[in-house]
Amino acid sequence: MSKLLVTSVGPATSVQDDGRYGAQRYGLTPSGAVDRLALTVANSLVGNPPFAAAIEIGPFGAVFVAREGKVRVALSGAERNAEVAGRPVSFNESCTLGDGDTLTLGIARGGTFSYLAIEGGVRGEPMFGSLAVNARASLGSPFPRPLQDGDALDVDAAKAGAERRIDLPAIAVDPIRVVMGPQDDEFGEATDQFLASEWKISAMSDRMGYRLEGPTIAHLHGHNIVSDGTVNGSIQVPGNGQPIVLMPDRGTSGGYPKIATVISADLGRFAQIPAGRNFRFRAVTVAEAQAEARAMAELLRSLPDRVREVRDADMTDALQNANIAGSAVNAFDSGT
Numbered sequence: 001m002s003k004l005l006v007t008s009v010g011p012a013t014s015v016q017d018d019g020r021y022g023a024q025r026y027g028l029t030p031s032g033a034v035d036r037l038a039l040t041v042a043n044s045l046v047g048n049p050p051f052a053a054a055i056e057i058g059p060f061g062a063v064f065v066a067r068e069g070k071v072r073v074a075l076s077g078a079e080r081n082a083e084v085a086g087r088p089v090s091f092n093e094s095c096t097l098g099d100g101d102t103l104t105l106g107i108a109r110g111g112t113f114s115y116l117a118i119e120g121g122v123r124g125e126p127m128f129g130s131l132a133v134n135a136r137a138s139l140g141s142p143f144p145r146p147l148q149d150g151d152a153l154d155v156d157a158a159k160a161g162a163e164r165r166i167d168l169p170a171i172a173v174d175p176i177r178v179v180m181g182p183q184d185d186e187f188g189e190a191t192d193q194f195l196a197s198e199w200k201i202s203a204m205s206d207r208m209g210y211r212l213e214g215p216t217i218a219h220l221h222g223h224n225i226v227s228d229g230t231v232n233g234s235i236q237v238p239g240n241g242q243p244i245v246l247m248p249d250r251g252t253s254g255g256y257p258k259i260a261t262v263i264s265a266d267l268g269r270f271a272q273i274p275a276g277r278n279f280r281f282r283a284v285t286v287a288e289a290q291a292e293a294r295a296m297a298e299l300l301r302s303l304p305d306r307v308r309e310v311r312d313a314d315m316t317d318a319l320q321n322a323n324i325a326g327s328a329v330n331a332f333d334s335g336t
Helices: 036-045 190-196 264-271 286-306 313-321
Strands: 002-009 014-016 054-057 062-067 071-079 082-084 094-097 102-105 109-118 152-155 164-166 176-180 209-213 234-236 244-246 258-262 281-283 307-309
Touching: 002 071, 036 054, 036 071, 036 109, 036 164, 036 264, 036 286, 176 264, 176 286, 190 258, 190 281, 258 264, 264 286, 286 307
Parallel strands: 176 281
Antiparallel strands: 002 062, 002 152, 014 054, 054 109, 062 102, 071 094, 071 109, 082 102, 164 307, 176 258, 209 244, 234 244, 234 258
C-alpha cells in the first residue's frame, strides 16, 4: 500500500464519488461529484469503477506527494497547469508518481473543478454507502471535511503497465438547458425574463448552491410556498429575486418556488462555469431532457472503450536522439 500526501490545498477540495442515494426522504443529502462526466473519465484512465471516490479539486491550486511506493493517477475536468519535477502532466491521461514525486497543480483555467483519480480508488469507510464529503453534515471518509494540508490518503501501489489516454467529444458551449417548473406559474412574465437574460455565478457560491447574479425575478404571490422536494439542478428564487441553483450538497426540501430545473445532462457543464462568466438558460421539453439523459448515460458507459495505451514517450525520444546507426556516410561522397 502507498500513500498520497496532501501538502498544499485550497478550501474547496474534497473526496467525492457518485454520492449517497435512497434516503433523501429522511433528509439525507446526496452529495457526490458536481461533474460526473469528469469523475468517470479520470476513473476510467486508472481502471477504477466509473464512480469510484476521487479527489474533487476546487478552483485553487494543490500539491500532492507520493509516499511509500508508486501511485498512478489521472486528471480530468477543468484544466490547469500540472507538473511533476518540472515535467508537464497532461489532462485525460494517466501518470505514475514515483515514491517521493510531487504533483503540483495550478489554478483552474476555464472551469472550476478538476478530478484526481487514483488507481485502486481512495480507501475509506463508507458512510450511508458513500465516501462523498458533505462538510455541513460531517459526512464523508476518510475525512468528513474538505482536505487540509498534511492529510494522508491510503491508496493502492501502482501496478505495472502502460499509461492510458482517452479521446473525448468536444464540450458544448450552448446555453444551459432547463425544464421549466415545477412552480414557474408563480412568476408569470418573469419566466420570459429569466430565459432572455444573461446570468453570472456569484463568488459566494458553493457545493450547496450556486447563487446567480442578474436581473431581479419577481414573484406573483410572494416567495414562500409549502416546502417540497428538491433535486440537483432545482432553481429556487428566494425573496430577493436572485435565483439559486441547488447543487449536490443541497437540502432535500425547500420552501422557495422553483422556476426551472437544470437538466441532468447539463449539470456538470453548469457546475464548471467560473464565477463571473456570462451564460444563458434555454428551455427544453421533458422528452428532450430525457433523451439527453440517455445520451449522457451512454457516453459514460462508453468511456472505458475510448481508453488507449500511451506509447512510451521517453523511449521514443531516446531513440530519436541516439545515433543508433553509428557514423553516418553519404554514398555519393567518396570523402565520407
